[in-house]
Amino acid sequence: MRIEAGGFRRAQGSPLSSLPPFPPSFQGRAWTGDEAARRASLVSGPFRAHPQVYLDAAGPAHVAEAVAWAAEHGLSIIPRGGGTGMPGGNLGPYVVLSVADGLSGIEVDTASETVVAGAGAVADAVDRAARSTLGRRLPFLPASAAWCRVGGLVANDSAGAGTFGHGATHGWVEAVRGVDARGNDVHLTREGTSSGPLAEAMGRLANHPTLSALAAERDPEGRLPGWPRVRKNSSGYALDRFLSNGSRGQPDALQLLVGSEGTLALITEVRFRTAPIPETRGVLLLPARGPDDLVALVLELEGAGAVACEMLGRRFLEITGLRHSGPAAPLARDAYALLLVEVEGTAPEVAAALDRCQALGQRYGGPGLRARSQAESDELWRLRKAASPIIARQARQGLLSTQFIEDCVVPVPALGRFLVELDRILEAARFDAVVFGHAGDGNIHVNPLVDVEAPDWHSRVRQALEAVADLVADLGGTLAGEHGDGRLRAPFLERIWGPRLAGAFREVKETLDPAGTLNPGVIVPLPGQDPLEGLSPRPRSHP
Structure with missing residues (x-):
């Protein structure tokens, strides 16, 4: 095994030799010290960590060797792929094991x-x-x-x-x-x-x-x-x-x-x-006049044949400038939110589904904007992807997108109340935010913009996180629709799920991994676990 940059120190200052000897047949690479911390912290989420060692396994057999080695010596393994996870499940103070290079076939x-x-x-x-x-x-x-x-x-x-x-x-x-x-x-x-x-x-x-x-x-x-x-x-x-x-x-x-x-x-x-692969697809942009109209429209769109139902929230439209320029401006100017709707199938099926969706839209905000070509469809989808350059511009102004409430999911009938109460929570904590997401699934991505030079930024992050957790629990949702709990959301497990289901989750973990070898503190929290441990907002640089 080749030891690369970082020398023979592990992240917390101990020499690599203080770790148990690696299996002689293990193939891969290892880093310790600052280089291990740098590699582990190359993630899309707002966290940093200092692992004991960062391993890159050369193949499945060497993944098994690394886990058996950790289990034998009472160590814990954190698996890592591309580093795109947001809530801290892919980094931590243990042994980070990457499969990104050695298992790509x-x-x-x-x-x-x-x-x-x-x-x-x-x-x-x-x-x-x-x-x-x-x-x-x-x-x-x-x-x-x-x-x-x-x-x-x-x-x-x-x-x-x-x-x-x-x-x-x-x-x-x-x-x-x-x-x-x-x-x-x-x-x-x-x-x-x-x-x-x-x-x-x-x-x-x-x-x-x-x-x-x-x-x-x-x-x-x-x-x-x-x-x-x-x-x-x-x-x-x-x-x-x-x-x-x-x-x-x-x-x-x-x-x-x-x-x-x-x-x-x-x-x-x-x-x-x-x-x-469908023969063709159609894309439609529909305005909603308010949160109640938004929910009513979303609930009907699935029956109309939509396969995607994306939301661009009020502040998203304001911050991006979509209310004032571009193809969406006439719709966005007076809308509470816009829904980006996609249908697919044969050409006649797509045309009929778009007609149905437009008729629904007429009831809740207007007939919207219908793409007439593949190029126009792509242009409308680019509106949904406008968040990234906005976030980059805000970072240059000292405001960092900090994903600590970025994956809430609630029952679709409760989506309107969630959005209204979310605005109040953000206002109370003095955060602006880019809000968008999968309205059809009730899954909303909230990206608060945080000024980390403000002396109270960390306490206001905690204030907003706690309030959103209470809101989601009250609405019968969860904090993770598609990104997982990670270490960020694990401490809220019982608040969201209740003691009975949280206890059942703990039974699963303790039965199948009683020694806590695999990713401890993810899904099931450790005693006293702080959801904001390692929080370190920065301009997004990965991937």
Whole structure:
């Protein structure tokens, strides 16, 4: 193993030799000291950390060796892919293990129309492989697909604009290979033909009194008691899907692993199913007069055939200047928000769906702006992506986008109240914010703009975070629709989920990783864990 920049010091000043000896067969690279901290802190979120060592494994077998080494010596492993995660689940004061370079292979299976990708493969590259070889696609990918890696995509049950019509990542995963908390191989499949000690332990876990009692109390809709009525969720463990029983009438171990944020196993390989590429698509921009009209319109758009339903909030429109110039200006000038709607199918199907959506829009704000060509569709989608240059401009003025309340999801009927109360919370904490997101799913991205030169900025961040957590809990939502809990949201687990479900999540973690080897403090909090530990807002430089 080659030790690179950072010398023989680890992050907290101890020599590398104070760590237990690495397995002699381990292949990869390691960094300690300042270089380990620099690499670990190359993340999209607003956190920094000083790991004991930063490892880059050369392949799946070496991931298993690293985990077995950590388990043997009482160390903890944090898995890392592309660093695009926001809430701090991909960095911390332990051993950071990167799979970004050593597990990037992609294979297309033409017989099953699936794609097999290593955990380090870039999500967009997997989609391109499906398109070029199968003439099919991955329709659920997030906006970060050009940078995020397959392991993180699945570990966070990520989602994107297409989730409104196609569902989140978990619905497209056919099988996963990985490594459990002791370094054993894991193989979980949708068909239930799973193998390995983790699969066996998951089978026993379903019979634990805490979980079996939850399963026995499902309501007539099949919902677990206390489970939030949201369209998507990446907070907690997916007990709703795990206890729903898979294709063989057994607990769905695969679904418990998806979205577990590297706390139950480290993913090394994923098989995805794919979807046909539609003949054409249509895009429409619809105004909403107020929060009530926004909710009413969103609730009807799915039935009209929309596969994406994105929101550009009031302050988004003001800060971007979209109210005053560009194709959206006539709509944005008097709108509370704009909805970017996409439909897909054959040309006649798309035309009919756009007609239906425009008729709905007429009732709640106006018929909107309809793209008449592919170029116009692309131009309207660019409006949705206008946040990044705005945030960069604000950073030059000393205001840093700080993602500490960036992934809330609430039941869609509660979306209007969430937005109104959010404005009050931000005003009370004296923050402006760029607000946008997946309105169709009730999932809103809030990017407060923080002046870190102000002496009270940190206390006001905490004030806003606490108030938003209370609001989301009151509305029956969660703090993570598609980005996961990470270390930021884990301390709010019981506030959001209640003691019974939070206790069930803890049973899952303690049963499957009793030593806390894998990503401790993520999903299930550690005693006294501070959600803002390591918070260090800075101009976004990664990816």
